[in-house]
Amino acid sequence: MKSTSNISIWLIEDNATFRRTIARTIAKQPGFSCDGDFGRAEDALAALKTQAKPAIILLDVGLPGMSGIEAIPQLRALAPDTAMLILTVFEDEEKIVAAICAGASGYLLKTAPAEELIRAMRDVLAGCAPMNGRIARRVLEMFSKLSPRRNDYHLTEREKAVLQQMTEGFIKKEIADHLALSVHTVDTHLRNIYAKLQVNTRTGAVSKALKEGLV
Amino acid sequence: MKSTSNISIWLIEDNATFRRTIARTIAKQPGFSCDGDFGRAEDALAALKTQAKPAIILLDVGLPGMSGIEAIPQLRALAPDTAMLILTVFEDEEKIVAAICAGASGYLLKTAPAEELIRAMRDVLAGCAPMNGRIARRVLEMFSKLSPRRNDYHLTEREKAVLQQMTEGFIKKEIADHLALSVHTVDTHLRNIYAKLQVNTRTGAVSKALKEGLV
DNA sequence: ACGTCCATCACGCATTCGCGGGATGATGCG
DNA sequence: CGCATCATCCCGCGAATGCGTGATGGACGT
Secondary structure: OOOOOOOEEEOOOOOOOHHHHHHHHHHHOOOEEEEEEEEEHHHHHHHHHHOOOOOEEEEEOOOOOOOOOHHHHHHHHOOOEEEEEEEOOOOOOOHHHHHHOOOEEEEEEOOOOHHHHHHHHHHHHHOOOOOOOHHHHHHHHHHHHHHHOOOOOOOOHHHHHHHHHHHHOOOOHHHHHHHOOOOOHHHHHHHHHHHHHHHHOOHHHHHHHOOOOOO | OOOOOEEEEEOOOOOOHHHHHHHHHHOOOOEEEEEEOOOOHHHHHHHHHHOOOOOOOEEHHHHHHOHHHHHHHHHHOOOOOOOEEEEEEOOHHHHHHHHHHHOOOOOOOOOOOOHHHHHHHHHOOOOOOOOOOOOOOHHHHHHHHOOOOOOOOOOOOOHHHHHHHHHHOOOHHHHHHHHOOOOHHHHHHHHHHHHHOOOHHHHHHHHHHOOOOOO
């Protein structure tokens, strides 16, 4: 336990020179303290098991051994409330997006001036995610791809209701009861759904419905 | 068809005064032209069916009738390449996140100065998404919630394989053939899966498997 | 007024499924 | 060496399902 008011930062970066530069920048900043610096993600993981969790971990993507991106889920498992900020030399979109998927809280360019580094750290503690527009766009695109409602199988309202009930795991009889129908009617709807979705089993229909967000 | 080089903007905003203000701001900007302004999303949808698609649509969330968020998917269906920028009075996170899921390209505060509006429009055309840190954080959180939902039901490898086959829509016999097992064995695995997942139907198992990313 | 789509209900039959039993060998662990 | 777990296999029964076929009434557009 350092000073009660200090925000604890850890740093994972293989370049020792750069690591020291950053560490000094942080230490100079009132309210922040750099309590740990590591050249490998493995070392930080080991340290997390014994030491107090930091508020923020600054994490290089290009590390020897375990990459920064691989490390994120494991770090997060040990320190669920710690913000993970990615440090990158340049804007490698693929990697940054991967890091975001892995659970990063934002990212910083290594070329960013000290003030920006500090501001980003304050931002992330305040609940904001440092992220530039290009990355943001990529993330948004992933979202709209992730919820692809564009495939329209022209299911009627009733058919959608039946399909929805199916995804809940109900059998025909239960669906019939819930929708106040006879099993025969449910059966007909089911067959129409099969035809429209081009499947021939309940599981196939449920799978397609969930994967394509039809419910 | 206006000037060939002008970027076409549409505006959907129910407050007529504010709408005119924005329209004038856009019109004054060299390279931009406000080719359509609507008080209701329905009107814009109708116009999209007959007129040339704009490059950008500025869209208020709080509209009478169809809300801006509801409108996005329909607008996008008619104009897949148009960027949708959300206009909000204040930072209503829930709505903005909903808009992003619906396919918005970014968002702007109505209180933002004209320069910021113009810059955001240029940004979005350049492939960047205007989005502030707080929203970005929300989006990141949704991502990390969405991907590592690794509830462990202690399924064995064989059970996972069977479950996977089920999500493909295969019946027991087919699964047995694909995994070179007897139907009886598949049946036993299936029953164990049901027990572990606490379901009693194939659809329930498939649903749980897909929703929780077990496959 | 006519056709089309939809929701609703019905019967019959072969297949599949859910689930109750029980059994064997392989493997890992204390 | 027991003990537990897992993967594999088997039987049988009643229920649920898939699918062909058919019918009725309402809504909607033209």
